[in-house]
Amino acid sequence: MKKTATLMLATFLLFFMSFPVSAEIISKNNLPELVDEISKLDSQNINNENIADLSQKVNSLTDKEFDDFIVAYLTGDKEFTKIDNLLKVGIIIQPPKKADEKIITQGFEARDLNIYVTATKRIGDPFYRLLAYYKPSAAEQFPASYDSITLSWDSSKGDFYSYNTSNSNYNSLKSPAGAYNGTLVFNSYDYRYSILTPEQYVAAYVTPIASGYLDFAVEYQHSFTNFTFSGTLDPSVTFSGLGIVKGSIGAKINWAPQETIWYKSDINAVNLP
Incomplete structure (x- = not known):
């Protein structure tokens, strides 16, 4: 019915x-x-x-x-x-899920960032938008490398179509190398955060290739240091192994040794007709 x-x-x-x-x-x-x-x-x-x-x-x-x-x-x-x-x-949408805290440290803390992941589609569009949106509520006093946002999805259910970011002042695509294996990695410029920073987002556009539930996920990784930072602002990414969800490739950010990392992640799913 x-x-x-x-x-x-x-x-x-x-x-x-x-x-x-x-x-x-x-x-x-x-x-x-x-x-x-x-x-x-x-x-x-x-x-x-x-x-x-x-x-x-x-x-x-x-x-x-x-x-x-x-x-x-x-x-x-x-x-x-x-x-x-x-x-x-004419808008199909999966209710957003809020990412859970995994680690809390000193500095800009996990509780200072709310991040949600959802899927939406206009009737008539050939693709779904897997969209992670977030808002910081504090500034980072000890910035290190750029933060990273990883969007992953089951590539056996959906092909990569395109991507989008909200504002080049706050985020950008970091690496598309895993796009056709269900993973995109974005930069988030946390050193520009303040309590006045508006909501930002990153999105992967995915074309359905099979019916059933398409699992997708977001992982936000924040880096900071209490020492003089001498690493690169834009660390490399290594793609290998299993990703956050089945059908995606893993993405490892190669942080500098003096950086401390916390992360938040969550999984959602949309039922493809």
């Missing part, structure tokens, strides 16, 4: 999105308005014209704008009580 209802909703959305509507092209400045409009959808204001207009606005977003929108929507709905509204406008 649930699958039938989802298919009926998808058919409904595709029918109405095939008609021209008066939706303006959305710029980044309009994203808060779009977030607000969709979050306020309820049984009182849902009608065919409204749904078609909002769906068209969502489809007019570029990939970067859509990723920005999803992060803005989820960070504004921290309890995820409005997440079902996204499906009404």
Whole structure:
């Protein structure tokens, strides 16, 4: 019954999105308005014209704008009580999972960073977006190498399509060498963190190649040192062995000996039709 209802909703959305509507092209400045409009959808204001207009606005977003929108929507709905509204406008989403603390040390601590991992897809897009978004709540007083963010997925269920990052001032792709084996590694510039740093994200775009659950995961590694740092800011990565989830390759960051590392990680899954 649930699958039938989802298919009926998808058919409904595709029918109405095939008609021209008066939706303006959305710029980044309009994203808060779009977030607000969709979050306020309820049984009182849902009608065919409204749904078609909002769906068209969502489809007019570029990939970067859509990723920005999803992060803005989820960070504004921290309890995820409005997440079902996204499906009404043609967005499939797996509820985010918050990464667990594994190690806490001195310096910028694991509790000072919240990181979530989710999967989302616009109806009509050929790929899913595996998206990790995070927000630091403190500055690092003892920075060392750049932090690393590893996104992993089961490559037997999904092929690498592309990637995205939120802002080159805060993150970048570190290595694509494991992309076709289910692993991407990103840099996170922790020395630029402050309590005013907005939410940031990294994303892997993955095309489904099999049905069933696609497991995916995020691991955030933070480095700092209480000594004079003489290592490289951008340490190399070695890819080998098993990754965080089945079907992904492992990624080992070659930190300098004087660096101390903590990490946070979590696993999620999305059911591919």
